[in-house]
Amino acid sequence: MTAIQLHSLGKAYGAAEVMRDVNLSIEPGEFVVLLGPSGCGKSTILRMVAGLESVSSGEIRIGDRVVNDLPPGDREIALVFQNYALYPHMTAFENIAFGLRRLKVPKPEIEERVAKVSEILGITPLLQRRPRQMSGGQQQRIAIARAMIKQPKVFLFDEPLSNLDAKLRDQMRIELKKLHRMQTATTVFVTHDQLEAMTLADRIVIMNAGIIEQVGTPEEIYYSPRTLFVAKFVGTPNINLFPMNVDSAADGLRLRSEGFSIPLGSQWNATVSKGQKLIAAYRPKDFVLAKPDTPDVLAMTVELTEMMGDETLIQGTLGGQQIQVLVPYSSQIKEGQTAHLTLRDDRLKLFDEKTGLAMMLPSDQRHSL
The missing domain is CATH 3.40.50.300 (P-loop containing nucleotide triphosphate hydrolases)
Structure with a gap:
């Protein structure tokens, strides 16, 4: 060889x-x-x-x-x-x-x-x-x-x-x-x-x-x-990208965008700082259907659905931005409905807005895949 x-x-x-x-x-x-x-x-x-x-x-x-x-x-x-x-x-x-x-x-x-x-x-x-x-x-x-x-x-x-x-x-x-x-x-x-x-x-x-x-x-x-x-470039359907500002709140650092915010786990404290402009990235499978009264729930307006075997690709708007989410086909979400979603903390990807480089966690704090 x-x-x-x-x-x-x-x-x-x-x-x-x-x-x-x-x-x-x-x-x-x-x-x-x-x-x-x-x-x-x-x-x-x-x-x-x-x-x-x-x-x-x-x-x-x-x-x-x-x-x-x-x-x-x-x-x-x-x-x-x-x-x-x-x-x-x-x-x-x-x-x-x-x-x-x-x-x-x-x-x-x-x-x-x-x-x-x-x-x-x-x-x-x-x-x-x-x-x-x-x-x-x-x-x-x-x-x-x-x-x-x-x-x-x-x-x-x-x-x-x-x-x-x-x-x-x-x-x-x-x-x-x-x-x-x-x-x-x-x-x-x-x-x-x-x-x-x-x-x-x-x-x-x-x-x-x-x-x-x-x-x-x-x-x-x-x-x-x-x-x-x-x-x-990698991943189908395409990854969802959210321009975000890092802000502080009573519960710690948060990512804020138009119409919604996302809490940041403490593992990010040494990596990001208040006032930073970042791009948050979530793949369509990183969203989880939730009840409307769940803390930090996101409300997505469903505009289009596409059956993909045992999953449904729903497309719509969140905070004025177009996104794509994969949900179980059994959820039976229809066009015109509101899908209530939470995000998997361990799947968050952050990128510097100017350089496009990933914001990396310390190796001992990485989540297992």
């Missing part, structure tokens, strides 16, 4: 700097997902690692070698694109074996290796078909088999599931996860789909405008976002 190291990596097109000072360490055998919106630089990083883009500054190491100037064929990597890039006039077998034939691998070895990788991916019945005779999911498996047969040290995936329908994406996510466990090769996967990132990754790298916002496990990214951008 092979590690990947990016040191002060930068990329510019002429005078336009699109990436700067990117530092990232990927452990041997790790499955890392680069996640972010279009144009954030995630595919550019992948292409630089693959050798398809030049490096403007910094260093890329694969294993113990600096590969900045190595051609793609010498980097011991395999790349799977969004576009399957199969040769339409060749059978699946010929597509998979193409790279080995160019390397003049003996025919018996080619047949053996094609048979082995085909069995792993469940594509043996497809080997004599041409791409036009296969579904999108089947073509993607052929493309992955073509990459696997090289026995690379590093797998690079550039949004490989984007062209598949929802059901096939679900199926392929499961298969890719199983494949990684079997192969244990270091894997870098690029996507803009947060569900893919959350289900596949050992660690997620959140990219924004050419910089890394946060690196962490899926749990860390979701429950402990380090910046306001990460909090807004």
